[in-house]
Every structure is written in C-alpha cells, then in structure tokens.
Amino acid sequence: MQNTTVNPSDLCAHLQRNTDDGHLYFEGANLQALAEEFGTPLYVYSSAAILEAYHAYAKACEGLANTTICYAVKANSNIHILRKLAQAGAGFDIVSAGELARVIAAGGLASKAVFAGVGKSVQEIEYALGQGVGCFNVESEAEMARIADVAQRLQTKAKVSLRVNPDVDAKTHPYISTGLKENKFGVSMTLAPQVYAFANQHPWLDVHGIDCHIGSQLTDASPYFDALDRVLALLDQLASQGIHINHLDLGGGIGIRYLNETPPTPADVLPKLIGRVKDWAQQRKRAMPSLSFEPGRSIVGNAGVLLTEVEFLKVNEGKHFAIVNAAMNDLMRPAMYKAFHAIAPLVERTQGQAQHYDVVGPVCESGDWLAKDRALRIQAGDKLAIMSAGAYGQTMASNYNSRGRAAEVIIEQGKARLIRRRETIEDQLRPELDL
Numbered sequence: 493m494q495n496t497t498v499n500p501s502d503l504c505a506h507l508q509r510n511t512d513d514g515h516l517y518f519e520g521a522n523l524q525a526l527a528e529e530f531g532t533p534l535y536v537y538s539s540a541a542i543l544e545a546y547h548a549y550a551k552a553c554e555g556l557a558n559t560t561i562c563y564a565v566k567a568n569s570n571i572h573i574l575r576k577l578a579q580a581g582a583g584f585d586i587v588s589a590g591e592l593a594r595v596i597a598a599g600g601l602a603s604k605a606v607f608a609g610v611g612k613s614v615q616e617i618e619y620a621l622g623q624g625v626g627c628f629n630v631e632s633e634a635e636m637a638r639i640a641d642v643a644q645r646l647q648t649k650a651k652v653s654l655r656v657n658p659d660v661d662a663k664t665h666p667y668i669s670t671g672l673k674e675n676k677f678g679v680s681m682t683l684a685p686q687v688y689a690f691a692n693q694h695p696w697l698d699v700h701g702i703d704c705h706i707g708s709q710l711t712d713a714s715p716y717f718d719a720l721d722r723v724l725a726l727l728d729q730l731a732s733q734g735i736h737i738n739h740l741d742l743g744g745g746i747g748i749r750y751l752n753e754t755p756p757t758p759a760d761v762l763p764k765l766i767g768r769v770k771d772w773a774q775q776r777k778r779a780m781p782s783l784s785f786e787p788g789r790s791i792v793g794n795a796g797v798l799l800t801e802v803e804f805l806k807v808n809e810g811k812h813f814a815i816v817n818a819a820m821n822d823l824m825r826p827a828m829y830k831a832f833h834a835i836a837p838l839v840e841r842t843q844g845q846a847q848h849y850d851v852v853g854p855v856c857e858s859g860d861w862l863a864k865d866r867a868l869r870i871q872a873g874d875k876l877a878i879m880s881a882g883a884y885g886q887t888m889a890s891n892y893n894s895r896g897r898a899a900e901v902i903i904e905q906g907k908a909r910l911i912r913r914r915e916t917i918e919d920q921l922r923p924e925l926d927l
C-alpha cells in the first residue's frame with residue numbers, strides 16, 4: 493500500500509502543525525478557528541505563499557531578458573488574488589471574456605493579458621479588442637481569419653501570436669497534456685508557416701510572437717527544452733520566409749508537490765530556457781526576443797487548502813467511509829483525474845485508533861470521493877484540511893446537486909479576510925426566477 497502520509501509543511505512552508513496544541517496553522521492563522529468563524533466547506537489561501545511563488549518566477553528571470561509572468565487565471569480567478577498579483581507586476585493568461593473582465597475588475601491591465609483558447613467567439617474577440625488586450629494566442633487557421641475580420645470591422649489592429657503544437661510528450665496526466673498532435677490545442681509545426689504568411693500580410697493583424705504550452709503538472713523539465721528547440725527551429729524557417737518573430741510565450745505547466753513529487757522550480761527551468769534563446773539570438777546576430785511565461789498551478793496550488801467537516805463515519809461490510817461536507821462539486825480533481833490530495837485533521841487527536849477511510853462527499857455519485865484509503869484518527873464533527881487545493885479547486889467548482897459554492901478567505905499577515913461569500917440558495921435560483 494502506498495504511503496500517503498504527508499507533512500503539511502513539505503507542501504507549503506506556511507502550513508505548520510503546532511506541536512503544543514496540535515492545531516494546524518496557515519500563515520500564522522489557526523485553521524480550526526477559521527472553520528468555526530466562516531463555516532465549511534471553506535477555501536483558505538495564504539497571501540504570503542502566493543506572492544512568494546510569484547516572486548520565485550520574477551526572480552528567476554531577473555536581469556536575463558525582457559520577461560513577463562502572465563499568471564494563468566484559470567487556476568484561481570478570485571479577484572482579490574488577481575489584484576495582489578497585478579500589484580506585484582504580473583500579466584495574465586486568460587481564456588475567456590469572463591476572465592478578462594475579472595482581470596480588469598482586479599485593476600490588472602488588459603494590455604498585459606494574453607488571450608488563449610481554441611474557441612474564442614466573435615463577441616469575446618470584440619470585447620478583448622475593445623479593452624486593448626495585449627495579444628491573442630491564436631489556435632487555428634480559422635480563428636486567425638475570424639480575428640482578422642473582427643479587427644477589420646472595428647478598425648483596430650489585433651496583436652497575434654500563433655500557438656504551435658510541438659508534438660512533445662509532457663509526461664503528465666492525459667487530460668492535462670496539451671502539446672501532442674492528438675490534443676486539440678495549437679497549430680502543427682507544418683501548418684504554422686502558412687498561417688503566419690496569412691497574418692503577416694493582413695493589414696489588421698500585427699504579428700507579435702509565437703506561443704507554446706505543452707501541458708500541466710510537469711515534474712520533469714526536459715519536455716520544455718525539447719519544445720523550445722522545435723520552436724526555435726520554426727523561427728529559423730519563418731525568418732527565411734521574411735517573417736521575424738520577436739516574442740516567445742513559453743506557457744506554464746511547472747508542477748507542484750501533492751504527495752512526494754519533486755518538480756523543478758522556476759529557478760531550475762527559466763534561466764536555462766532564457767539562456768537557450770539568448771544563445772540562439774546571438775548566433776544569428778539578432779536582438780534577444782522578449783519572453784513570457786504562463787504559470788498557474790505553481791503560483792497558487794499549494795497556497796490554498798479546502799476546509800471541510802466530518803458529518804458521519806460509516807462502515808459498509810468492513811469498508812470505512814468518512815462522509816464530509818465538501819464534495820466533488822467543490823473540488824473536482826479527484827473525481828476527474830483520480831488526483832491525490834493529502835488530508836490532515838485541523839486538530840490532531842492523540843487518543844483513539846486510526847482507521848483507513850475513503851473520504852467522500854454528499855453528492856449522489858460513486859465518483860464523489862476526495863481521498864481513498866487514508867489512515868485518519870477522526871470522529872464525526874472533526875474538521876479536516878484538504879491540501880494543495882489552491883489551483884483548479886474553486887475555479888472548477890459547480891452547483892451540481894444544487895449545492896452552493898464554498899466561501900473563500902485569504903490570510904494576510906495572520907489575519908483572515910473573506911474574499912468570496914458563501915453562495916446562497918437564492919443566488920442559485922435567481923437566474924431562473926428572474927425571468
């Protein structure tokens with residue numbers, strides 16, 4: 493059986509178990525007290541952890557090149573978190589008009605946002621152009637033509653980068669690998685020159701750069717270098733056609749520790765990627781292109797936990813279940829990817845027998861589980877932290893089973909602040925009753 497015991501502080505330096513009182517603290521705040529004050533299920537984020545993770549990226553490219561860190565909003569789109577990152581200097585990677593509206597509401601600059609996604613609608617393109625979006629990362633020939641049409645109609649030049657699909661294996665879960673030719677993302681290396689040729693001669697398109705994102709939760713850095721080599725070879729080919737690209741967007745994807753993974757850090761990966769681009773530019777006696785990266789999970793993943801409470805303990809023919817008040821609608825990753833999230837009681841019990849539990853939610857689906865076969869010393873009423881829930885947690889939450897979405901709290905220097913109130917039943921009914 494796999495050892496699933498995780499020391500919380502190995503996931504996030506700001507998560508500490510106090511050995512005197514047995515309570516779990518996050519950036520100095522007592523999580524049991526927060527669960528009592530705000531109720532559960534509750535997402536709790538550490539401001540310090542988010543900013544440290546962002547600064548690790550900013551620092552990794554300090555003095556190396558003209559680089560922007562475009563935080564991937566899909567990982568966690570709470571406006572208060574976006575505001576912190578905007579104030580720290582981040583740009584944003586967005587995939588919908590809704591995400592752009594969030595960035596703007598947070599005080600972020602549309603001009604520092606890059607708009608990715610395979611199915612941008614005419615309305616979304618109009619909105620983004622009207623807001624002065626930094627760049628469209630274009631994912632197909634048809635989309636390039638659509639952006640050109642909208643730009644022409646609005647008489648506004650659209651900055652474009654082509655997202656290329658380098659066909660490298662990111663060696664991650666098949667649902668979150670994006671750089672293989674069987675994935676729907678990007679344009680193949682063989683089609684790319686033709687799409688660039690179209691964009692380059694179009695009066696309302698401004699060819700800005702090239703974009704490449706190969707997948708998420710990467711724990712091995714080598715696919716980044718393979719992808720970059722292919723991108724640079726394509727840039728040589730384009731240069732021979734008279735198309736000179738001066739910007740590279742190298743995507744996101746650096747993984748985090750959920751159990752015992754040892755993913756590379758930004759300091760391991762970015763300077764080497766930037767160094768390769770620098771060598772390439774020097775050999776060709778051309779100016780160093782500007783660069784951007786699009787990290788999501790590695791900024792917020794381990795800066796968040798989901799707090800929940802045990803409703804009942806239940807035994808079915810020797811199989812033990814802990815039924816908790818968070819469910820797949822709050823945190824979809826286990827149901828969707830069989831993802832592992834560590835679980836820790838907010839107050840450690842010293843007495844009583846540990847038991848192996850499947851930790852499950854109240855939703856009417858057998859797939860509604862949050863953890864399987866975990867040794868826990870718990871009783872009904874105990875509160876638990878589901879770890880590493882800051883990325884792709886609340887952003888993937890739904891109202892399935894007509895459950896309201898959880899509240900969100902951020903800790904800033906030990907103090908908790910509500911940054912999204914719990915969704916009420918009235919909130920859920922309104923779009924139907926308002927008609």
Ligand code: LLP
Nearest residue numbers: 564705708709744745746786787788789884
């Ligand atoms: N850029 C693009 C174009 C992307 O598609 C993504 C993620 C990112 C950046 C950010 O990647 P990150 O640094 O977060 O790995 N729901 C899944 C993850 C889906 C990732 C989708 N694209 C999960 O919960 O694991």
